[in-house]
Amino acid sequence: MSLIEQAAKRLEQLRQAGVDLPDQPPKIDPSVMVAPRYHQIQENSPGITDSPLLKQQSLPEVAPKATISKQADINFDAIAAAGLLVPNATRSKMADEYRVIKRPLIANAMGKGVPRVPNGNLIMVTSALPGEGKSFTAINLAISIAMELDNTVMLVDADVARPSVLNMLGLPPAAGLLDVVDQDSVDISDVLLRTNIAKLSILPSGTQHQRATELLASAAMVRLLHDMANRYPDRIIVFDSPPLLLTTEARALATHMGQVVMVIHAGQTDQSAVKEAVRTIESCPVKMLVLNQSQESSSAGYGYGYGYGYGQNG
Numbered sequence: 001m002s003l004i005e006q007a008a009k010r011l012e013q014l015r016q017a018g019v020d021l022p023d024q025p026p027k028i029d030p031s032v033m034v035a036p037r038y039h040q041i042q043e044n045s046p047g048i049t050d051s052p053l054l055k056q057q058s059l060p061e062v063a064p065k066a067t068i069s070k071q072a073d074i075n076f077d078a079i080a081a082a083g084l085l086v087p088n089a090t091r092s093k094m095a096d097e098y099r100v101i102k103r104p105l106i107a108n109a110m111g112k113g114v115p116r117v118p119n120g121n122l123i124m125v126t127s128a129l130p131g132e133g134k135s136f137t138a139i140n141l142a143i144s145i146a147m148e149l150d151n152t153v154m155l156v157d158a159d160v161a162r163p164s165v166l167n168m169l170g171l172p173p174a175a176g177l178l179d180v181v182d183q184d185s186v187d188i189s190d191v192l193l194r195t196n197i198a199k200l201s202i203l204p205s206g207t208q209h210q211r212a213t214e215l216l217a218s219a220a221m222v223r224l225l226h227d228m229a230n231r232y233p234d235r236i237i238v239f240d241s242p243p244l245l246l247t248t249e250a251r252a253l254a255t256h257m258g259q260v261v262m263v264i265h266a267g268q269t270d271q272s273a274v275k276e277a278v279r280t281i282e283s284c285p286v287k288m289l290v291l292n293q294s295q296e297s298s299s300a301g302y303g304y305g306y307g308y309g310y311g312q313n314g
Contacts, residue, residue: 070174070191070192070193070194071193071194071195071196072169072171072174072193072194072195072196072202073195073196074169074170074171074195074196074197075170076089078170079168079169079170082168083136084136084139084140084143084168084169085098085139085140085143085144086143087143087146087147087197088147094140095144098140098141098144099144101141101144101261101288101290102141102144102145102148104286104288105123105141105145105236105259105261105288106145106148106151106236108120108258108259108286109121109123109236109258109259110150110151117258117259117285117286118258118285119229119256119257119258120258120259120285120286121229121235121236121237121258122225122228122229122237122239122256122257122258122259123141123236123237123238123239123257123258123259123260123261124158124239124241124250124253124254124257124259124260124261124284125137125138125141125238125239125240125241125260125261125263126241126242126243126244126250126254126260126261126262126263126277126281127243127244127262127263127264127265127269127277128243128244128245128262128264128269128273128274128276128277129243129245129246129269129273130162130243130246131265131268132243132263132264132265132268132269132292133263133265133292133293134240134241134243134263135159135164135165135168135240136168136292137261137263137290137292138155138165138238138239138240139155139165139168139169139240141238141261142155142200142238143197143200145236145238146197146198146199146200147199148199150234151199151234151235151236152199152200152201152232152234152235152236153199153200153201153235153236153237153238154192154200154201154202154203154228154235154236154237154238155200155201155202155203155238155240156177156202156203156237156238156239156240157176157177157202157203157204157205157240158177158205158216158239158240158241158242158253159205159240159241159242160177160178160205160206160209160212160213160215160216160242161212161213161242161247162242163204163205164240165202165204165205165240166202166204166205169202171193171202173204174191174193174204174206175190175191175204175206175207176191176203176204176205176206176207177203177204177205177206178205178206178207178208178209178212178215179191179206179207180203180206180224181215181216181218181220181221181224182209182215182220188203188224188227188228191203191204191206213242213247213249216242216249216252216253217248217249217252217253221253222256225253225256226256229258239253239257241253241254244262244277244280244281245273245276245277245280250280251280251281254280254281254283254284255283255284257284258284258285258286259284259285259286259287259288260281260284260286260287260288261288261289261290262274262277262278262281262287262288262289262290263290263292264289264290264291264292265292265293266291266292266293266294267293268293274289
């Protein structure tokens with residue numbers, strides 16, 4: 001018989017004996033309470049693990065999922081040797097040229113001194129044809145913007161047919177954009193690479209896929225772009241895109257961009273190709289043309305000219 005049952009039986013006996021009892025139940029001395037026992041289950045205990053009560057009370061332990069961005073350390077000596085910008089390096093003509101290029105882009109993206117451009121933080125770097133220096137420009141632009149105090153930058157390798165960003169930065173292949181678009185279970189945070197440039201992260205092109213170009217033009221990609229544009233208000237996202245005249249995917253991507261930077265190889269790209277490429281991105285609010293490999297070259301062998309326009313027909 002339990003302690004409570006014994007107390008109830010004693011109260012009934014006192015009532016029958018005519019003892020006047022208070023309305024509240026008697027207080028039980030905690031010192032005589034019997035604490036419940038927790039039994040250690042042994043694997044060799046016969047039948048104990050088959051108990052229905054035990055199965056109902058046993059709850060699995062669920063560890064919280066912690067998302068940790070992967071670290072990718074860029075070799076600054078290697079990228080300097082390749083002619084790319086190096087953070088905090090001695091001031092150079094190329095660094096100054098990229099400061100001129102990035103200023104209107106940042107202003108349009110953040111609404112600094114000018115009306116904010118819709119999706120202005122999505123900047124696509126492309127070209128009419130391959131070999132004009134778009135990947136070189138995209139990387140340098142992203143590094144230059146990362147040197148700003150107020151903005152973070154994500155560099156996306158969206159040239160899924162011929163990815164080159166990781167290779168140019170001396171980094172090994174990794175999961176990325178295609179994995180996020182193709183698999184609902186993969187989030188950007190699972191594949192985003194955090195670099196040793198404090199405000200720069202990289203989204204690689206990802207695992208090669210036989211329908212890579214179709215994925216780039218899919219509804220899933222459109223949803224991803226919307227999420228990327230609105231998830232972090234201080235982030236500028238630079239896309240290294242396929243050439244405009246090779247595939248239709250770059251044109252589809254351009255329709256969701258706030259700004260497009262088109263790289264032109266000086267003395268190589270035909271004027272007709274430039275005009276045709278510009279016509280394919282007429283719907284983009286802001287278009288900037290960057291002249292690469294101009295004759296007024298810097299000591300690194302690169303020179304740039306630039307121009308930009310506003311509005312549907314800018």
